Amino acid sequence: MMSIFKRRTRPRDDAPSAVAVISEPTNVNHDIHVSINAHGELEGLPSAWLRQIGTQITRDEQVNNPLAVKQAVKYYNYSIKKQEKGEIKHIITEPLIDEETKEIDKYMNSKDAHKSKDGNLDDEGNEEPIYANTLNRPESVPVIPPKNPPTNLKKAPKIPQLDCLTIDDTCELRHKTSSEDSSDDDFLRRRSRLTDEDYIRELKKLCNPGDPNDFYIRSNRDLGTGAMGVVYAATDLQTGLPVAIKDIDMTKQQRKELLLSEIAIMKNFRHKNLVNFLDAFVMYDDHLWVVMELLDGGPLTDVVTETVMKEGQIAAVCHEVLQAIDYLHSRGTIHRDIKSDNVLLGMDGTVKVTDFGFCANVVGNEQRETMVGTPYWMAPEVVTRQKYGKKVDIWSLGIMIVEMLDGEPPYLREPPLRALYLITANGRPKIVRWGQLSQNLQDFIDKCLQVDVDQRATAKQLLKHEFLTGRSELRTLTPLIKAAKKILHKA
Structure with missing residues (x-):
């Protein structure tokens, strides 16, 4: 760290009066410049970040792709900091993405970037206080208010539309x-x-x-x-x-x-x-x-983890989810968290997307929510901030297809920071059963998992893809839903 960040010594009492007293610097930026030294080690990152990297990213990976390491650890720590502040998830628009990118860059050069939740140590090894406001803190459960005496209301009054606020x-x-x-x-x-x-x-x-x-x-x-x-x-x-x-x-x-x-x-x-x-x-x-x-069939997660889906059933789910994505995109909204946990099923095979705003998440499943914006389904550009827009949802849909094939997304067994690094460094993940898939499904996945955003398909384009013409009827999902409920004792 440069000496400018050290506390300046006060001038001696006998110093010439003509010498101006220089105050301590204000609004200091802790600029981070990453480089590789002669030993192949990353230099310039906060020591708290280096401790994280040392346990999850190998020396060879650091040497071969230092930029991916920097981007992954930067986004990871920003997300953790945001989570610790208890900030709510809200509807995402492209202007808000630009705002978030600026926040990440500002965080990179802030004092907070030199602290880490891991071990609660700052750069000088001093213990930092543990943040109390986390997603895991217990919430108070208010008692349901007593029912008021009967009123003349026979049906719920229509909620007034907010005409002045589009x-x-x-x-x-x-x-x-x-x-x-x-x-x-x-x-x-x-x-x-x-x-x-x-x-x-x-x-x-x-x-x-x-x-x-x-x-x-x-x-x-x-x-x-x-x-x-x-x-x-x-x-x-x-x-x-x-x-x-x-x-x-x-x-x-x-x-x-x-x-x-x-x-x-x-x-x-x-x-x-x-x-x-x-x-x-x-x-x-x-x-x-x-x-x-509320859909009584539960989340798609139960089906993908406990049963085997046929290609026609995968196509049926994709068709429904794509219609939801296309609708959100047409309204200027990006979901940013497409995954099986956020796809709910009805017992008749109905498919609905949830969790596209703070009040839309109706099934609490934080077991895999280890950071803000679940990393395993995340598009590379979310971390790198390059051409970040609506097509992040298409990448996540491609990962969800892998989930429907294999029962889990790539890297799920890796810690979140390492998963972020692998997504950033590797781009498209390997698909174990690739050779067993039909040509139509292979092409559909190809169009979802393009690292080059310009080459990635839009929701409207995918809705016309030949793979979806072979989709099964939604009612064919019902036996899978019932089987998963029985296995998980949710019947």
Whole structure:
């Protein structure tokens, strides 16, 4: 480290008065310049990062591809830092990708980059405090409010549409209210001039004013717990259909403006292959209840891990998922986390994509969520930040096909940092059963897993691919769903 980062000694009392006293530097950038020394070792990275690399990336790999090492460890540590701050997952647009890229570059040259969660040691070996606000911290589970006396409401009132706030407007609103340091809530409030009470008031305008107990019976069955809250199974009293209720404690959300914009966006999303938003209520204790569709077949993960899918069934799933991706892309939204965990099935074979915004994840499965943006399905350009856009979802779909073939994505048994390195360094992964696949499926995968983004297909192009013409009927998925439920004791 350069001497400029050391504390300057105070001038002697007998120093000439004409000599100006130079203050300590402010807003110092801890610039990181990576090089390889004569021994083939990486130099210039924070020692905390070098400790991570030393356990997961070999010396030969460091020498042969130092740029991939730097990109992987940089993105990994940024993601961990973001996770520790408890930042929520939100709807992704291309302007937000540019904003995130700038945040990553800023983080690279910040003091935080010289600290590591691994071992909680800084560059000088001093112990750092453990961050308390992590995704694994226990969430409080609020008690369901008692049912109010019967009212004259016979059906849920229609949630008013937010005519003054279009999808483009909400994206612009989110872009304008995000600061260079998203953890600086005071800055956000000063800039937006909204207090917590203002946010709650505006949120109530978007939500159903009635009592949720008049419309839904919430069970005590916990579908999952995450950074945003607890998800419960419930039943729609009017239709008898199962729904999911996500219970969000708004007092724990730093960026409450996202709650406003995301709900406004979600209300305008409606597609047969998306897990759709149904309703929302602001409760008496500043909890937000978001009601979403719930499919009784469970996640595709159960099917791919416990059964063997035929090519026709894989084509059927791909066809449905691609329709959802194409719809999201047409609305200027990138999913960025396509994987089997986020594809839900109905017992009739219905296929729906979930988790494309903070309130859309209705099945909590954080067993494989070791960092923000699951790495194993991640496109190389997410890490390298080159031509990063909608086609990241197509790469992830290709990895999900590998998952449907092999039962798991490539590198799943590797630690996240090493997986990121392998994705960045190797690009397209090897597919064990490649020689056993039909020519149509091989070509379909080829068009998904192109490292060159310009050569990768779009969702619209893939929907016309010959592989999908041979798809099986969705009802052929039902026996696989039942078999997986029996094996996993979820029947």
